[in-house]
Amino acid sequence: MGEQKGYIAIYRRFRPETFDEVLGQQHVVRVLRNQIHVGNVGHAYLFSGTRGTGKTTIARLLAKGVNCLNGGSGQIAGDGAVRPCGICEHCVEIKNGVFVDVAEIDAASNNSVDDVRDLRELLVYPPQLGRKRVFIFDEVHEFSKQAFNALLKTLEEPPPNVLFILCTTEPNKLPQTILSRCQRFDFRRVAASEIAGGMKAVSVKLGIDAADDALALLAQNADGSVRDGMSLLEQCVTSGDSSLTRELVLDVLGSPGDSAIAALTDAVHVGRTAEALVKVNEMLAEGKEERRVIEEWIDWLHSALLIKFVKDPRRIISRSAENIDEIGRASAGYSVEFINDSIYRLSKLFNDSRWSPHVRVLLEIAIVEMSKMENDGSHSGPAPGA
Numbered sequence: 001m002g003e004q005k006g007y008i009a010i011y012r013r014f015r016p017e018t019f020d021e022v023l024g025q026q027h028v029v030r031v032l033r034n035q036i037h038v039g040n041v042g043h044a045y046l047f048s049g050t051r052g053t054g055k056t057t058i059a060r061l062l063a064k065g066v067n068c069l070n071g072g073s074g075q076i077a078g079d080g081a082v083r084p085c086g087i088c089e090h091c092v093e094i095k096n097g098v099f100v101d102v103a104e105i106d107a108a109s110n111n112s113v114d115d116v117r118d119l120r121e122l123l124v125y126p127p128q129l130g131r132k133r134v135f136i137f138d139e140v141h142e143f144s145k146q147a148f149n150a151l152l153k154t155l156e157e158p159p160p161n162v163l164f165i166l167c168t169t170e171p172n173k174l175p176q177t178i179l180s181r182c183q184r185f186d187f188r189r190v191a192a193s194e195i196a197g198g199m200k201a202v203s204v205k206l207g208i209d210a211a212d213d214a215l216a217l218l219a220q221n222a223d224g225s226v227r228d229g230m231s232l233l234e235q236c237v238t239s240g241d242s243s244l245t246r247e248l249v250l251d252v253l254g255s256p257g258d259s260a261i262a263a264l265t266d267a268v269h270v271g272r273t274a275e276a277l278v279k280v281n282e283m284l285a286e287g288k289e290e291r292r293v294i295e296e297w298i299d300w301l302h303s304a305l306l307i308k309f310v311k312d313p314r315r316i317i318s319r320s321a322e323n324i325d326e327i328g329r330a331s332a333g334y335s336v337e338f339i340n341d342s343i344y345r346l347s348k349l350f351n352d353s354r355w356s357p358h359v360r361v362l363l364e365i366a367i368v369e370m371s372k373m374e375n376d377g378s379h380s381g382p383a384p385g386a
């Protein structure tokens with residue numbers, strides 16, 4: 001908003017500067033924190049796992065942790081190890097990528113082979129300012145054979161005061177000889193609730209009043225990747241408002257929205273096939289995506305089903321109270337069979353549509369069948385043409 005010059009993406013602006021800010025990955029954070037605290041950091045690490053889950057972020061935290069000027073075992077603030085502090089000179093320089101003893105090498109870039117070849121010459125010098133020289137190799141699976149060989153030699157006889165951190169989304173592409181010389185950490189998809197929590201904190205910092213159900217929806221769509229989640233949040237907030245609602249998120253995601261879905265379901269339920277087809281075509285004409293429509297529809301029906309059975313559905317449905325009430329009202333006249341059959345049919349459609357170039361036709365066929373199903377006498381409901 002108004003930040004044209006030098007604009008930095010949200011996910012970069014809010015990259016964690018201390019371990020406290022990391023979402024999820026507790027199995028990694030706990031061990032590394034402790035190793036930094038007791039001064040027992042190894043010489044080679046491999047961070048593997050899904051994209052956007054914190055590998056590069058935590059590699060930098062580890063680089064800072066071993067070079068941070070604050071804290072450390074002799075000087076503990078508060079209830080534990082404080083390294084990295086995120087604010088001392090070294091931490092800030094590492095954050096800005098200008099600290100002499102930390103090098104980040106992207107294996108996907110051209111000169112990385114030479115970089116690694118030169119590595120061994122470089123390694124004869126001790127760290128200049130920090131306690132350890134740190135080399136972060138990003139996308140390390142892209143290394144050439146020569147680069148791996150050069151790296152392997154240094155890993156076999158690690159020089160003192162050097163730390164290697166290898167990051168990759170494809171650890172299976174690394175030679176076994178490299179794997180076996182690293183402490184390995186597998187990064188996991190981050191839970192939607194954690195991502196939503198992180199987005200909440202970012203929203204507060206940006207002065208945006210974000211509704212919980214809006215963030216929950218965004219977080220679900222991030223599919224475990226914090227970066228994807230933050231990018232989605234970015235798309236929503238750059239569209240202008242200082243508040244973020246579920247409706248806005250639905251719009252940005254290209255989802256049809258609850259009231260459109262409710263009207264569609266209603267037309268199908270009473271067997272007004274033509275009306276249902278027109279409604280779907282209106283959604284698509286507005287630029288909603290077929291598979292999004294199907295997904296949203298399933299989600300809506302799923303909520304309707306839960307509302308029928310669960311006394312306090314708010315606890316298990318990530319929607320606002322008003323939203324839940326609306327769905328409850330709209331679906332009050334639906335039989336459980338109708339809801340179930342519709343969910344089955346749409347789920348199958350969602351699967352089938354994955355590889356089909358004719359999703360729209362398949363969706364229309366499903367609508368025709370669903371509106372027949374409810375009105376051919378197999379379930380309770382108004383008679384056709386009533």
Ligand SMILES: Nc1ncnc2c1ncn2[C@@H]1O[C@H](COP(=O)(O)OP(=O)(O)OP(=O)(O)O)[C@@H](O)[C@H]1O
Nearest residue numbers: 011014015022023051052053054055056057226227
């Ligand atoms: N666990 C996390 N906690 C908090 N923020 C995170 C986390 N993971 C990722 N992020 C956010 O996403 C951005 C990208 O994260 P990072 O570069 O660490 O991902 P990565 O795992 O290295 O991904 P890739 O495999 O694509 O290199 C960060 O700037 C940060 O804003």
Ligand SMILES: [Mg+2]
Nearest residue numbers: 055056138167
């Ligand atoms: Mg990375």
Ligand SMILES: [Zn+2]
Nearest residue numbers: 068085088091
């Ligand atoms: Zn520091």
